[in-house]
Amino acid sequence: MAQRFSEDELIANLFAPLAGPAGLDLLDDAALLPARSNPIVATVDALVAGVHFFPDDSPASIGKKALRANLSDLAAKGAEPIGFLLALALPPDWTNDWLAALAAGLGEDSQGYCCPLLGGDTVATPGPLTLSITALGEAPQGAFVPRGGARSGDAIYVSGTMGDAALGLRLRRDAALRERLTPRSRDYLLDRYLLPRPRLELAPFLRAHASAAMDVSDGLAGDLAKLAKASGVGARLTVEDIPLSDAAREAIEIDPGLLEIALTGGDDYELLFCVRRNCSQLEKLARAQATPCARIGEIIAGCGETTFFDRRENVLNFNKLSFSHF
Amino acid sequence: MAQRFSEDELIANLFAPLAGPAGLDLLDDAALLPARSNPIVATVDALVAGVHFFPDDSPASIGKKALRANLSDLAAKGAEPIGFLLALALPPDWTNDWLAALAAGLGEDSQGYCCPLLGGDTVATPGPLTLSITALGEAPQGAFVPRGGARSGDAIYVSGTMGDAALGLRLRRDAALRERLTPRSRDYLLDRYLLPRPRLELAPFLRAHASAAMDVSDGLAGDLAKLAKASGVGARLTVEDIPLSDAAREAIEIDPGLLEIALTGGDDYELLFCVRRNCSQLEKLARAQATPCARIGEIIAGCGETTFFDRRENVLNFNKLSFSHF
Numbered sequence: 001m002a003q004r005f006s007e008d009e010l011i012a013n014l015f016a017p018l019a020g021p022a023g024l025d026l027l028d029d030a031a032l033l034p035a036r037s038n039p040i041v042a043t044v045d046a047l048v049a050g051v052h053f054f055p056d057d058s059p060a061s062i063g064k065k066a067l068r069a070n071l072s073d074l075a076a077k078g079a080e081p082i083g084f085l086l087a088l089a090l091p092p093d094w095t096n097d098w099l100a101a102l103a104a105g106l107g108e109d110s111q112g113y114c115c116p117l118l119g120g121d122t123v124a125t126p127g128p129l130t131l132s133i134t135a136l137g138e139a140p141q142g143a144f145v146p147r148g149g150a151r152s153g154d155a156i157y158v159s160g161t162m163g164d165a166a167l168g169l170r171l172r173r174d175a176a177l178r179e180r181l182t183p184r185s186r187d188y189l190l191d192r193y194l195l196p197r198p199r200l201e202l203a204p205f206l207r208a209h210a211s212a213a214m215d216v217s218d219g220l221a222g223d224l225a226k227l228a229k230a231s232g233v234g235a236r237l238t239v240e241d242i243p244l245s246d247a248a249r250e251a252i253e254i255d256p257g258l259l260e261i262a263l264t265g266g267d268d269y270e271l272l273f274c275v276r277r278n279c280s281q282l283e284k285l286a287r288a289q290a291t292p293c294a295r296i297g298e299i300i301a302g303c304g305e306t307t308f309f310d311r312r313e314n315v316l317n318f319n320k321l322s323f324s325h326f
Numbered sequence: 327m328a329q330r331f332s333e334d335e336l337i338a339n340l341f342a343p344l345a346g347p348a349g350l351d352l353l354d355d356a357a358l359l360p361a362r363s364n365p366i367v368a369t370v371d372a373l374v375a376g377v378h379f380f381p382d383d384s385p386a387s388i389g390k391k392a393l394r395a396n397l398s399d400l401a402a403k404g405a406e407p408i409g410f411l412l413a414l415a416l417p418p419d420w421t422n423d424w425l426a427a428l429a430a431g432l433g434e435d436s437q438g439y440c441c442p443l444l445g446g447d448t449v450a451t452p453g454p455l456t457l458s459i460t461a462l463g464e465a466p467q468g469a470f471v472p473r474g475g476a477r478s479g480d481a482i483y484v485s486g487t488m489g490d491a492a493l494g495l496r497l498r499r500d501a502a503l504r505e506r507l508t509p510r511s512r513d514y515l516l517d518r519y520l521l522p523r524p525r526l527e528l529a530p531f532l533r534a535h536a537s538a539a540m541d542v543s544d545g546l547a548g549d550l551a552k553l554a555k556a557s558g559v560g561a562r563l564t565v566e567d568i569p570l571s572d573a574a575r576e577a578i579e580i581d582p583g584l585l586e587i588a589l590t591g592g593d594d595y596e597l598l599f600c601v602r603r604n605c606s607q608l609e610k611l612a613r614a615q616a617t618p619c620a621r622i623g624e625i626i627a628g629c630g631e632t633t634f635f636d637r638r639e640n641v642l643n644f645n646k647l648s649f650s651h652f
Contacts, residue, residue, distance in 0.1 A: 027556050028473045029399040030369035035467065036361065042444055042461060043356035046413035048451045068502035073355040087372035088459035125374045127453015134370060134460035143359065147354045214355050232352050238584050274368070303439055 007122060016223050018160035020083055020116025031118035033082065036136040041079040044070045049091075050058035053194075054172065061194045063132070067109050069217065071198035072269040076208035076215040078145040079137030081115035081200070087132040089125035100110025102258035113200060139207060145273070148230035149212035154274040154299040155282075157201045157253050158233060159291050161245040166265020167258060168193025172252075180254050185247035192245075194324075196269030201290045206273055209282060213273035219264040222322020225306045231274075234302020238282055239310050243294040255310055263308070264318050274299055331422055333448060340429035346409055346442025357444035359408065364464040367405040371395045375417075375454035380498065385424050386431025387520045389458070393435050394463035395543065396525035400544040402541040404471040405534035407441035407461030407526070415451035439526060465533060471599070475538035476557035480600040480625040481608075485525045485617050487571040488546050489623040492521025492591020493584060497577075506580050511573035520572075522595030527616045532599055535608060541601035545590040548600055548648020551632045557600075560628020565589075565636050569620040589634070590644050598624055 004012060015146055016026045022033045047066045049055040057065075067084060086106070090099070092191075107312045115135065130168075168189040169180050176217055178186055198215075208215050218224045220242070231280055242260065243254070251260045271293075275282055286293035308316040331339060342352045346360045373392045375381040383391075393410060396593055399608050400407055412432070436442055441461065465471075476482075488591045494515035497504050504512055520531055524541075546568070554561045570578070570588065578584045591635070597619075614618035634642040 009451075013377050014511050028403075030367045030403050030463075032403075032470050033366040033368065035363055035365050040359040040366065040462075041356045041360050042359065042411060042459075042460075042462070044411040044413050044445055044447050046415055046447045046449045046458065048415055048449055048453070051450055052451060053583070077354075077356050077358075080358070085370040086461050089372055089374055089456055089458075089461075099600070119370055121372045121458075123372045124377055125456065126376060127374070127451060129452065129457075130415055130453070132370075132372065132415075132456075132458035134368075134411050134413075136366075136368070144358050146350070214520060215509055239632055297443070313520075326405060 002095055004268055010122060014100055015117060015120055017096065018103065018107045018110050018117035020118065022083060023116060024120045025065060026120065035087055036138055039138055039144065041077050041139055041144060043070055043073040043075060044132065044134040044177060044282065046132040049132050055128065057194060059102035063102040063106035064109045065193055066131040066133050067106055068196040068198045069269065070133045071115065071200060072196060072215040072217065073115055074135055074137035075198050075200045075203050075214045076271050076314060077139060078143050078203045079139040080151040080203060082136040082138055083116045083118040084133050084135045085118050086120040088120065088122045089130040091123065091125055091127065091129050110134055112162060120256055121229045125320065143207040145206045145210045145213040146226055147212055147214045150231035150274040150299045151211060151235050152233055152299055152301045153277055154211050155277050155295050156237065156297040156299060157273050157275065157293045157294050157295050158216065158272040161248060162194035162242045162268055163248050163262020163265060164189050164245050165267035166219065166261050167248055167251050168268065169265065170261055185250045188245065188247040189251065193267060198269060199271045199291050205289055209275045210273040211276055212269060216268040216270045216272050219322035220272065221264045221306065221318055225304055225321055227272060228302065229304030232303065234305040235297055236300055236307045236309060237297035239308050240315060241294065241296045247262045260318050262291055262318060264322055305306065328421055329453045336425060336448060337362065340426055341443060341446055342593055344429065344433045344436050344543060346444065348409060349444045351386055362464055364466055365470065367397040367400060367403050367463040367465055367470065367543060368460065369396055369424055370458065370460040372449065372456060372458040374456050381454065383520060384520045389428040389432035390463060390521055392459050392566045393432060394522045395595065396459045397439055397441065397526060398459055398522060398541040398543065399614050400463035401524050401526045401529050402539045402597050403465060404469050404529045405465040406529060407439055408462040408464055409442045409444040410436050410445040410461045411460050414446065414448045415456040416448065417451055417455050419492045464640035464642045469533040471536045471539040473538055473553055474551060474556035475505040476559050476600040476625045477537060478559055478625055478627045479603055479619050480537050481603050482563065482623040483599050483601065483619045483621050484542065484569065485528055485597040486595055487489065487569045487574060487597065489574050489588020489591060490515050490518035490571050491593035491596055492587050493574055493577050495591065495593065500634045507577060514571065514573040515577065521595060522593065523598045523615050524595060528597055531615055535601045539580040539597060542594040542596045542598050544592045545648035546598065547590045547632065551630055551647055553598060554628065554632055555630030560631040561623055562633045562635060563623035563625055565634050565642060567620065567622045581640035586644055590646060590648055
């Protein structure tokens with residue numbers, strides 16, 4: 001096996017360049033963040049090779065996906081990133097080049113999303129590569145957008161398009177389906193699975209207008225049910241109002257069963273949020289965001305029930321609502 | 327296999343009871359910490375079954391060890407705990423009872439160390455159990471104790487006794503040695519490996535008096551070299567001044583080669599710190615702490631060199647300075 005970095009070398013060569021001032025060049029036991037006047041928002045997500053990504057995905061995309069999954073949670077709370085901590089469990093076969101590419105991907109996103117590395121721990125594992133990232137962010141006092149704030153009468157919105165990543169995952173596993181899609185649609189869906197786009201650009205809009213929000217990481221149907229339950233309300237959606245990409249439409253046209261995958265599969269990393277229906281400009285404002293947002297339904301009285309209708313008022317039932325780890 | 331909790335159930339039943347107010351009952355995407363006037367100290371440590379603990383250790387002790395390893399880093403920086411986030415990757419064979427015991431152990435420590443759960447992520451892994459904990463703490467402005475603050479002439483101290491955990495680990499693997507120790511010494515060393523004691527009670531003392539500090543997690547020799555390097559100084563120690571427990575002395579008497587294990591093996595989780603030698607009361611003060619601290623050497627000019635002398639001024643050389651992950 002090629003020569004490999006020692007623990008100190010890999011920190012100094014690959015990860016210290018990602019550290020912000022609070023990371024103290026990764027030479028101390030802990031990071032030191034200056035006192036802040038805003039409340040701190042903290043979230044953690046772990047990704048395991050073979051579970052949350054394919055072991056042969058490019059290392060840069062693996063690093064990016066791990067960070068972006070966390071940034072998506074910050075965005076959903078209306079928070080701006082402060083920085084992140086990384087726990088990396090490396091399987092026996094890692095190489096310097098592979099790890100350098102992962103660090104480079106992480107570094108690009110760390111810069112691009114203004115989210116410097118604060119600290120880390122690198123350990124050996126006999127198991128699969130595991131990345132656990134804790135992201136810290138901040139939101140002005142009172143601006144944190146809770147999951148449980150939806151009220152009857154609120155309008156329900158989502159950012160971007162739904163189901164692309166779940167269909168991308170399906171494509172990774174289904175060569176026949178891959179063949180039937182146009183290359184453009186295929187590449188689009190595969191990329192949406194590989195690289196989430198955390199919607200941090202919507203955080204200010206959410207802070208200003210959302211009564212409740214979460215990111216859609218385990219499938220729209222299940223995540224909406226979680227939001228409704230946390231808020232003590234119900235929800236009704238019109239399926240035709242749910243925004244789908246052209247690529248997703250193409251796939252669903254080939255196999256209508258894929259609609260269920262799109263609405264219950266994970267990894268969208270789009271935002272699901274509710275707004276009080278008292279602002280006539282809101283619809284326009286939502287659509288005019290850098291990432292357009294679409295109204296897909298409304299909050300009604302209830303206890304976590306969600307109902308998906310089609311235009312003819314037929315109810316859609318799903319086999320299961322969302323991705324489950326166990 | 328017995329019925330197992332769903333992801334939602336295990337969060338609600340096992341982990342939500344550990345959450346502080348900032349954890350929002352683990353029902354939201356992120357934790358929300360009120361704005362604080364102190365700087366935030368953040369650290370992360372990952373523990374892998376079969377690497378950092380034995381898979382058949384009691385689940386309560388596994389949970390405790392993971393949290394305590396992090397609390398030890400906070401203590402070394404003179405910080406008080408705020409809370410922690412947990413990423414838990416569960417192998418295929420987990421059971422409700424096992425996980426409940428792990429959560430109960432974590433809960434005891436969370437209460438005992440005033441460090442509530444802020445958030446978490448539970449995922450499945452085909453590999454070994456992996457716990458990654460991020461701990462947040464705080465220290466008053468200017469009170470953070472850096473690793474790189476030691477200056478020539480500073481006295482070097484450690485808390486507690488050195489090498490017990492490394493000898494405990496050796497005992498786990500060496501039945502013959504286990505047989506030769508008195509039961510009392512054997513149990514003491516095994517327990518010191520199983521359950522670190524993070525020295526949070528020393529944090530105020532460190533804030534007041536230490537020029538530099540770190541926790542001893544990878545072996546005294548290697549960790550002192552790290553502190554010296556970060557500070558741009560050298561260090562000289564007198565081996566006979568290094569505090570050893572009676573149990574460690576007994577083991578080393580049986581096999582003198584174990585001294586090297588004691589000084590270069592990991593998992594002490596004691597504190598290593600330096601103080602300016604301008605306070606005649608300091609020695610007395612250090613010994614009078616709830617956990618006594620002993621002076622073991624002094625900082626000299628240099629670039630990270632550390633030399634261990636015995637009373638006859640012979641130099642001790644070690645095969646390797648510390649535990650290395652790779």
